[in-house]
Amino acid sequence: MLKYQHIANEIEKYIEDHALKQGDKLPVLEKLMTQFGVSKSTVTKSLDLLEKKGVVFQVRGSGIFVRKHKRKGYINLLASQGFKNSLEEFQLTSEVLQLKVTKPTQEAAVNLNVELNQDVYYVKRIRYIHGQPLSLEESYFNKAIITYLNKEIVAESIFNYITEGLGLKIGFSDTFLHIGKLNEEEAKYLELEKDEPKLEMESVFHLNNGQPFDFSKVTYNYQQSQFFVQASSYSL
Amino acid sequence: MLKYQHIANEIEKYIEDHALKQGDKLPVLEKLMTQFGVSKSTVTKSLDLLEKKGVVFQVRGSGIFVRKHKRKGYINLLASQGFKNSLEEFQLTSEVLQLKVTKPTQEAAVNLNVELNQDVYYVKRIRYIHGQPLSLEESYFNKAIITYLNKEIVAESIFNYITEGLGLKIGFSDTFLHIGKLNEEEAKYLELEKDEPKLEMESVFHLNNGQPFDFSKVTYNYQQSQFFVQASSYSL
Incomplete structure (x- = not known):
């Protein structure tokens, strides 16, 4: 630092x-x-x-x-460690559903800028807040960059491991948000009903040399999550 | 400039x-x-x-x-002129439902940092994209700062008028997002069914001296809207 x-x-x-x-x-x-x-x-x-x-x-x-807004319990959309930073007063846990080395989907390949036959890590997790499901996450990591992951790492903070363990520098991210209705699988994991509202967040994280290394899709439980974003004069 | x-x-x-x-x-x-x-x-x-x-x-x-993401038609969450900047290739129109000088709600008073007996402008608008309802907006402006508004101004860009007409400098904003279900009135305006998903966005805009001047609540049609936000290394 x-x-x-x-x-x-x-x-x-x-x-x-x-x-x-x-x-x-x-x-x-x-x-x-x-x-x-x-x-x-x-x-x-x-x-x-x-x-x-x-x-x-x-x-x-x-x-x-x-500069400080007065509301608590909002997830910061500008932080990759949104949970850790914004919800640190809450009790958060993760359950790892799947961790494997595989080939990317078409969509993941495009967003990670890799070929369809290159290896990626696929991670599927549920996050809980006070024991209630907060989000369902699917992430693809370019294995040429994120060379090693295990269950222990992905149960904790992958980003801490990337910066501290692997010594990589995170540069920037693009995040895309859609509102929609839960499908059956999502509803099951989030303990809601099919067709209830969802926020789906797709993010592409890049190293500071511009290389994308993580493509993630996160589906939020609308009853457990709310978000904030701060803008400054240069963007307004 | x-x-x-x-x-x-x-x-x-x-x-x-x-x-x-x-x-x-x-x-x-x-x-x-x-x-x-x-x-x-x-x-x-x-x-x-x-x-x-x-x-x-x-x-x-x-x-x-x-640095440029590849997706088109996403509303930039970091821009007050989100529509103008992100959706400029689309045909956007506004319908002004109401414009009046009134007293703030409790919520608006807190967010604008004004007393309940002070005057505010209240503006209610619908935005259309290609003739389809995109969003329902309710805004409260502190009349001590935004001294004059008329139907013509609010049908166009209020922010252009504030910066160019009134010569004020916009400093920063805080935006809060919630996912929920449409109530009857919102569904009617957005031409959707009650209980369908919605994104509700509350923003507080401040001048560059820190004074809040605009408190807005915008309800989005989930079928017509998608959003993006870019983060840089200092926030990640």
């Missing part, structure tokens, strides 16, 4: 520790420099990162303010 | 004009400087903006590459 990332974490911790709310002002730049013993350019980079992450907003000539 | 924003638009246009695809490499920095006749710092700022917007990704020591 680079120094400005570390300081960004420290500032986030400061916001938590002081229970700062949306619109509350952060100490001025000079004070943050002294407090964390770093240069102006490091503090500036840390604040830019926190602005991108939606933690603060900067008002020119006026200061840096906390 | 600042110079680097203008150059960012030019680079986006270059990507379009040359039909560049995901993973295609952009010209090197020096070439972009010459091509657009600007300094290195301007090109760098333009590229940073395009990276934030999800248009390019930068690989250290290797170059700048185009």
Whole structure:
């Protein structure tokens, strides 16, 4: 972790520790420099990162303010570790239904940019929140990149393993959302009725060199899940 | 518009004009400087903006590459002008059902940070895509900030009017998504059956000084709408 990332974490911790709310002002730049013993350019980079992450907003000539929505229990659509980050106060568990090396479906091959005869890891899991089914997940990993997986890894956080175990750097993701009706299999796993509403989320995750490595389809239990997404001025 | 924003638009246009695809490499920095006749710092700022917007990704020591998903007809969850930007190839129209000055609901007052006896504009619209109902929208605008609206404005883009007509700067938004079942009124407007799936999207838009000015609830026709969201390394 680079120094400005570390300081960004420290500032986030400061916001938590002081229970700062949306619109509350952060100490001025000079004070943050002294407090964390770093240069102006490091503090500036840390604040830019926190602005991108939606933690603060900067008002020119006026200061840096906390940005924080008031709702709890929403899954952050911009985080691959959405569950871990957004639902950490809840009790989450996973059940691995299937883990195998196989050939990709046509759809997975297109999204992973691999040939149909290349090997992929296929993982099928159910996530539970407080013992209730939250989501049904099917993931395809390009085995040329994600060279090894086992039951223990996929029962925990695959992304932690990818970054820490394999030392890969995650770059960006594209996520596509559709609303529809549950089919029989999905309804069974999610303990709902066929034709009840569902959110289906397809994501393609890329390394920081642009290579796609994970194509996932997640079907959410509409009674257990809600989502949020923060936008900044550059996208609005 | 600042110079680097203008150059960012030019680079986006270059990507379009040359039909560049995901993973295609952009010209090197020096070439972009010459091509657009600007300094290195301007090109760098333009590229940073395009990276934030999800248009390019930068690989250290290797170059700048185009980032572009292959799917069409998806509404960008990170854009307030989602329709205009994501669905511009489609024929979109609006029908204004109601426009009035009124007092906010409890929920609107909390989200707009106003008192219950303050004035707000209330706007109710249906959006159509190719003549099919796409969404039912209810919006509350803080009248102390959005001082004037009329039928003509709300039939077009309210956000264009806010930025260009009123000269206000939009800062950031928080959006909350729920999946549920249509009630009778929603089903009628969206020409679906009661209890069919819906996506309900609540957004709070803030000025660049942090003040919330717009609280909107949008109910989508699940048969006409699909969504995408791009994430970058800082959020993953």
